[in-house]
Amino acid sequence: MRGIAKIALLAGLGLAAGLMPVLAQSRPDPMRMSAMPGAAPSPDDPMQALRTPDPGEGDGPAASEEFGGLPDAPGAEDTYYQCVACHSTEIIKQQRITDARWDDLWQWMVEEQGMYEPDAETKQVILTYLKTHFSSEL
Amino acid sequence: MSDQADREQNEGIKAVESGAGDTGATGTGTGTGTGTDPARRAFLRSTGASAFGAMLGMTIPFQRNLPAGLIPVALAQDTGQAMMAEKDGLIVLGDRPLNAETPAHLLDDDITPYEHMFIRMNGLVPQNALDSDASGWMLTIDGEVDNPLELSIDDLKSRFETVTRAMVLECGGNGRAFFNPGASGNQWTTGAVGCPEWTGVRLADVLAEAGVRDSAVYTAHYGNDVHLSGDPEKEVISRGVPIDKAMQEDALIAWAMNGADIPALHGFPLRLVIPGYPGSVSQKYLNRITIRDQEHDGAKMTGYSYRLPAYPVAPGTEVPESDMVVMTEMPVKSLVTFPRTGTEVATGEAAEIRGHAWAGNGDVAAMHVSTDFGQTWQEATLEPPPNRFAWQRWRAEVTLPEAGYYEVWARATDANGVSQPATTPGWNPRGYGNNMQHRIALIAV
Structure with a gap:
């Protein structure tokens, strides 16, 4: 449905199926995930921002x-x-x-x-x- | 729209409007209407309403006058919604099927009281449970056994040793809300867990009496809950465990929770409590256990249900069904149940923090807390459990050095030295087994 994630998803599929090489920019990177905005944070509950x-x-x-x-x-x-x-x-x-x-x-x-x-x-x-x-x- | 489909639609509408006949038949018609023309609207309405009727076991006269989205009162009772009045402070995730979780600060009791026990319904509450009617209830033990058994509840009470134990029940999907990308299902955060006291007989004793054969591989559990579609032929959920797990002495066939009959929402009149595994193996409304010579393939045993990838996958990976394996032991976990998140405490003074810890493989070995986002950890005192698979009380005193915002992070470690991660472990398509550390906010003033 939505472009960027589609590419990431296809890259994931490629990995799962052992289809290498994968495009460099779509290499999975857990730090990038951490840099993306999470759910709206709540000062009352730190679990909220982790959702x-x-x-x-x-x-x-x-x-x-x-x-x-x-x-x-x-x-x-x-x-x-x-x-x-x-x-x-x-x-x-x-x-x-x-x-x-x-x-x-x-x-x-x-x-x-x-x-x-x-x-x-x-x-x-x-x-x-x-x-x-x-x-x-x- | 073809003439055939048109006819079927019109017949369907007529049947519903007359309030007579098996209107459920319209649900299998082949409507090919387009857009939102009145006929199509009425057809769609009749599809939903006929399912309501099927659940009620009757048609609903004047159902076309029901405002869209309104659930008839009798049907609302079938979901168990009416019994939510007896629950206190639970967060309802869904009303049909009824699913509700408990905020961490309401789980502070050593023994979880009824009003704070989470609700996980896969279907609708059976009528006999709503009526607290256990008359004639029989439990069948069959399959790979030498002596198939038909046991009344009185038989269970008189022929086997009665045992009472506090044991944790936790939904396999507890923590699903934190997986990214998201996983389908109820978005449980931390509250699909509780530790009531269960009374019943050991599953192992009953199976021993039935004489489990060497060919036994797996158990298959059945209950009488009602499928959401209202179809009496459809299984709501039928899961099982490896025979070795069933034969361990922990699991109970229980008729009481916290000293009273098991409440309707929690499986009246009989349920299994098989600790350490996803809660779904602890069949509610239990009326049959079949011993099988292969892994059970009942409802919600197959596909992606309660299954994990056979190998580690990157977040968002589409794992083929054939590579999904049944989830067994739940991971080590803990909660901060006191104080409530966001509480103010006095700067420079010791404040008590406490909670519970539990593990799918038995007891917890150690408990630590951090007030500096995991940079340093202090060991908490950890009480032994009253019995295996009960959660264990932990306590710590923390002193916050200056005014401001702090988080308490809690980390349990199991007997194998495995502890809780700071972030979600092993992404999986359905979001099971998240045992990330629980965090609360404390404000030093």
Whole structure:
């Protein structure tokens, strides 16, 4: 979904598959991760700043009251009705994960959890919505 | 939209609006509507509402009048949400399924009381648990055993030695919120852990009576909790442990928590407590243990659930499913439970800091705290546990030299000399096993 992280992810895949060499600038560097802004710090609780940063924190669409607090954006309605058949929106709103994890979660929900699979177009709308608003990718 | 799909949609809507018939059938239709036309909206609404109906075991007349997002009252009770009133200060991560964690300062008791015990539901609370009805409850022991058993709760109480032990239960995903990139699932911070006192019989004693065969490899645990989809045929969760772990004398088949019947949210009327492993092996609402001749492959045993990469991976790596292995022992860990983070203390005076430490491989060997961001460490006093796998009380006195902001970092070390890291250990796709040091803020004034 989002460019820079895509490159890092591909580099990670390359490493995992033993496909060398990897581009120098995408070499994994834990110090770079530490230099990136974390979650908004709290003077009352040092654990807060250690949490997974939220790339969209504060600048995303407003929460939709009609759709369980999901960001009010294209795809919210389809996503809401698809998901609340089983679980509330609270679990969705907690996620900040990669596109690949969303694809895997979708497959898991269909195959293991008995989720009703909508038509391809609706699936695309929902997955795009999830990958846009609940992503760990910058 | 094809005529066929159109027909199916219209039939679905009609069935729901009439409030009669098996409206669940609409959920398997092939809607191909586009955009947000009224028919599509109603179809989507009916899909969700029919699932509500399935969970309630009935259709919901006038459900189309329900405001979107409103969960019917009866359904809300099924999630266990109504029982949150009995809990104190928990942070709710999700309401369906119900999941809630406990802030560290509310975990200061040696024995975690009910109101401060975290909640991890994979499905919905069974009706008999909501009703506190254990009549006719039977536990089946079968599979690779010489004498399959059917045991009532009275059989368990009368035929085996009753044991009471304080034992830590901790969700395998406790600490998931700190992994970067993020991992899917409930974003537990530090509070998916507790140490109540459990009363029951040793799992090993019951398995010995059943006569475990040499072919036994793994246990498989089953309960009667209800799947989120409402489908009575679907397993919510069915996990297990290697037979050697099950045969150790620590694990209990428990009917009481803190001297009372196990509460509905925690597994009434029977549950396993298998300490040291992710909490999910400690099956709630337990009604069957099957001994298997291979690693169990029940719900949430496979794929990425409660599994770690077989080798170390860089953060964000997409690990193939075939390279994921079942998570077993939980790592060494500790919490600062007093004072509450952000507390003011007097400059230049000794202040008591305390908490608990525990380890998945048994007891904790040492406990240290730092007030200078890990540059220097002082040893805390560490009390022995009342029994193996109970958490251990630690205490330290710290003196903050000048006014200002300090952090207390806490670090436990297990019997093998392995201690907690300052940052997240071993990133993994589902965010398990994070035992990073807990930190609180102290303000010297």
